[in-house]
Amino acid sequence: MWVGFSASTGSSPLVEDHYILAWSFVTGNNKTLDLDTLHLPSFYVRGPKFYNSMEFIYIIVICSAAFILGLILGIFYWFKRTDYINFTEQWELECWPHRFAYQELNHSTKGLRDDNLLGYGGFGRVYRGTLPLGEEVAVKCITKDFTEGMEEFMAEISSLGRLQHRNLVPLRGWSRKNKRLFIVYDYMCNGSLERNLFSPKLSLTWAHRYKILTDVAAGLLYLHEQWDKCVVHRDIKSSNVLLDSDQNGRVGDFGLARLYDHSEKPQTTHVVGTLGYIAPELIHSGKATPSTDVFSFGALMLEVACGRKPVDAQGMILVEWVWDLYANKRLVDAVDQRLGGDYDKGEAEIVLVLGLVCSNPDPRERISMRNVLQILSGKAALPVDLNVPSAFKHSYIDIAEFNSFSATSLELLE
Known part of the structure; x- marks a missing residue:
């Protein structure tokens, strides 16, 4: 016969402690020994060993997961902060x-x-x-990847920031995030000339249009001749002419502008601009000059007078159409029909003829912005008996040919 003790935790996975405080055992007729319970060791119930319990394991797993998640968020926030912060270079x-x-x-x-x-x-x-003090601004995010040339680009932007003329949109400042640049302009509450010109509701009278063209001509004259350096805008178009609270026209968006000394010859660069506003010689030479801006302004004048895009969806070139009307002595038919005849016919002739002169495919036939402003202001006579360019159509490339240029040689920005 074997005598002993046995214990079990049953189905519970918890660890238990079992204690024998006293015991007595007799066999046969022997007298049972009395147990002295007065001197037994103190008895107490010990709880389960928590570190061996499932609850403890669950808590460890949850805490570990929370720590890892917090570490990931901390790293992400650190990278985000470093993305915000750019160290100022010399x-x-x-x-x-x-x-x-x-x-x-x-x-x-x-x-x-x-x-x-x-x-x-x-x-x-x-x-x-909207800046903290409530001032409204327009922020241009330049998405070009400036892996190189940022210093030169910023040097030009810094110079342009010193331009001051009532017909230019003022530059407020700039910012940089890694290789991206942000240029801050004053916000023009009446939007762009393009938006007002082609809105479903006629919002620009002829008087407004003539005044805006005169404003833009004054701004371009300042850029070309009246500032310390010669500034070629390179992207004159209706969407880059903005209207302030008094409906004054202001030239904006100098992100593509180039400047050089008045005695310096322009350098060859990438051809940039918008289809319909780009001078033909610019595509071949790659040299942006005040004369190429004059061509763009001529396209703008015809656009404003006619209420049509320089190149429509069907590929019709506005300046060709106006030249045909001029050759057939029907120039007045080009005026925007939405005006319903409510316009000054003398001013309309001035704008249309100037638009043709400035948009001449031969840059030698164009006039300067100084002459344009003098004519618009009534201080000089309008050219008469224009010679219709015989090879006018050959000076332009069609849309398919234009879009077939390699992106490395031509950047078409619309």
Whole structure:
């Protein structure tokens, strides 16, 4: 016979402790020994060993997961902060002084959301923003990857920031995030000339249109001749002419502008611009000059007078159509029909003829912005008996040919 003790935890996975405090055993007729319970060791119930329980394992797993998640979020936040913060390089100290913090511009445009998108410009999008003091601005996000050439680009932007003329949109400042640049302009509450010109509701009278063209001519004259350097805008078009609170025309978006000394010859560069506004010689030579801006302004004048795009969806070139009307002595038929005849016929003739002169495919036949402004202001006579270019159509390339150019040789920005 074997005598002993046995214990079990049953179906529970928990660990238990079992204690024998006293015991007595007899066999046969022997007298049972009395147990002295007064001197037994103190008895207490010990709880289960928590570190061996499933609850403990669950807590460890949850805490570990929370720690890992917190670590990941911390790393992400650190990278996000470093993305916001750009260390100032030495060359930036020489730039036009007002640099906005990226956080400020990001907050002012609500994270560059599409709800605040004003439009598209050369190399990027333009967003509406509100600065902390309530001032409204337009923020152009230049999406071009500046892996090189940022210093030279910023040198030009800094110079352009010093331009001051009532018919130019003022530059407020700039910001940088890694290899992307942000240029801040004053916000023009009445939007672009393009939006007003082609809105379903006729919002621009002839008097407004003539005044806006005169304003733009004054702004371009300042850029070409009256500032310290010669500035070639390179992207004159209706969407880049903005209207302030008094409906004054202002030239904006200098993201593609080039400047050089008045005695310096322009250098060959990438061909940029918008179809219909690009001078023919620019495609062949790659040299942007004041004369190429004059061509763009001529296309703009015809667009404003006729209420038609320089190139429509069917590929019809506006300047060719107006030349045909001029040759057939029906120039007045080109005026925007939506005006219902409510316009000054003398001013209409001035705008249309100037548009043809400025849009001449031969740059030698064009006039300067100084002459244009003098004629618009009534201080000089309008050219008469224009010679219709015999090879006019051959000076233009069709849309299919234009779009077939390699992206490395031609950047078409619409």
